[in-house]
Amino acid sequence: MTDLVRTAHDRGISTLTLDSPGNRNALSAALVGGLADALTACGKDRDVRAVVLTHTGTTFCAGADLRDPPPPEALVGLLRQIVELSRPVVARVTGHVRAGGLGLLGACDIAAASTAATFAFTEVRIGVAPAVISLPLLPRTDPRALTRHYLTGERFDAPEAVRTGLLTAAGDDVDQVLEPMLDGLRRAAPQALAETKRLLTATVLQTFDRDAADLTALSARLFSSPQAREGMTAFLERRDPQWVV
Template sequence: MSELVHTADDRGVTTVTLDSPGNRNALSGALVGALTAALTRCGKDDDVRAVLLTHTGNTFCAGADLRDPPHPDALVGLLRQIVELRKPVVARVRGHVRAGGLGLLGACDIAAASAEATFAFTEVRIGVAPAVISLPLLPRTDPRALARYYLTGERFDAAEAVRTGLLTAAGDDVDAVLAPVLDGLRRASPQGLAETKLLLTASVRETFDRDAAELTALSARLFSSPQAREGMTAFLERRDPAWVV
């Protein structure tokens, strides 16, 4: 397994840990590949009842790695894999989440965070749109809240993330929040979990089938645009892009 992702098994729950603190667990091509491989292994292992997706450092995921972004097809494939995995995937967040990292949360079946976690859809601030990550997010979250946070790039807290449906729960101790969840998953039958997840993800899977190709093309077009080049350059240079007034 790549050093960017670690796995550990405990009583039927496999913890998959994003471990790329140098870029705040940003979604590089390498990290997406390593996470995809880890989830594939979990899917094939009959001893894995559920997957717990977590992270090292103070950031769950900072979004796309602007120096080594994954191909949109690879990101779509990862999000679809989480949704279609016949085992529940639970996100455990103890830090910040930005842009593409919110797509990971949206794809997970259950997501919990500590109270100090913060969230933001920052795509508009670098000249692109949250295209691919909308596949799991639009069917599962409050559309009025998404309109505000998609369009402004504002930061919001864990309580607001729960209200909007991005998170299942939040609390001062995220492990205490998740303890009854993991206990429940360990008590559930593998067949029961798989079939129940199929029921719960029906609308999300329909969205992938209908919109994935269009949104992948949109993402590729936007990331290659002049405004995106200016936005990404400004971000890396830690300055405002030219359009800020």
Template sequence: MTPIARTRARAVETLSLDATATRNALSSALVSGLADALTDCGKDPEVRAVVLTHTGTTFCAGADLRDPPAPEALVDLLRQIIELPKPVIARVTGHVRAGGLGLLAACDLAAASREATFAFTEVRIGVAPAVISLCVVPRTDPRALARYYLTGERLDPAEAVRLGLLTTTAEDVDEALSPILDGLRRSSPQALAETKRLLTAKVLETFDRDAADLTALSARLFSSAQAREGMTAFLERRDAAWVV
């Protein structure tokens, strides 16, 4: 069964991360399935925009520690979202952790309900937010980001808006998205594609410059002794050995 559910309404394709048993963690299968769905959307002239959302109470729990994708595959997926010639809008009504924040930052717009929570938890399992930095760092406030990168603390939707991770937050996320989607439906497909290219140019420069180095860093950290201890502690629901 595919981990991506698909629906369409008035030229907007909705892709839902649908692996609730793993809290929509970024497994090899989920990354591959999402990439395939995005490819279809990019080729389909009937699709004006893409909404990326989720089933269950978690948008994405980060990397699947039992079946993680290769760092290169995650880089390719993030770049695919950024380069897709159609706007991609994240719709979040649950929790977002670690690599899931890379998906959020890769999207052109992002809206979340007030119940959503966010955290860069990589440092707590012995790794770093390396690959996702390709799209997170260019789109966020650097001083505010430093706190959450270094501590792994949770932030709420209002703080995520201030940081630059979200476009907007509301009690009713669909109500908040309605005027955005209506605006996209009224816009020329050609104009949307070219305007998106203007908005993403600086982010893609970061990919061109840093992707190889950050991919290597991610692979090195995930194979380290501290990462093994951190991931084991997480799966066993205990503190890692370095916690004081």
């Protein structure tokens, strides 16, 4: 659909590939817009049974692009679009996922990764909070595990991501892991898939309805704060921010 999001179709499955290696598939305004357009096209195509979201390079998504961040409202819209899409959306991850990229995983209906993948909620380390991405994540993940990872920003592996509910499954070969799932989606009736997804996402969408405005405002406030400016500057300069002791 765009230079940043490539689309392919095979036997009822449309694959959307994030292809912005220059910034490790970070969520720039352009990438968010391109992915939203590609999802809209999938939702209108009767031949699309399900959508696979994957990536080029060694990083699925590095989080928000600090040089060209999307407005919080745009990210909320993208996450909700994934949740509301009448087709199941499946994340296929063979690389690293950070910060806002984890929101994409949380919004997807199924998420699988290779055991080489790593994960981290790095927001607290640059002076912000995982606010907007909490909309799909909090209803779907283990609260105690998420508390640790939100507060510390530690890196964790694919088995831990499965345990927390961030991933559906993981294995050395992610395509072998996904093969029976995609076969199941191809065998399912389109109407049945849409209505079953509607049942499964009802609680997530209630969270969007209740909390989206507050979390969008929180994200905007934190990103404009002095601590966030210091944290983002330190990140871009590859140094520790001033508060590290």
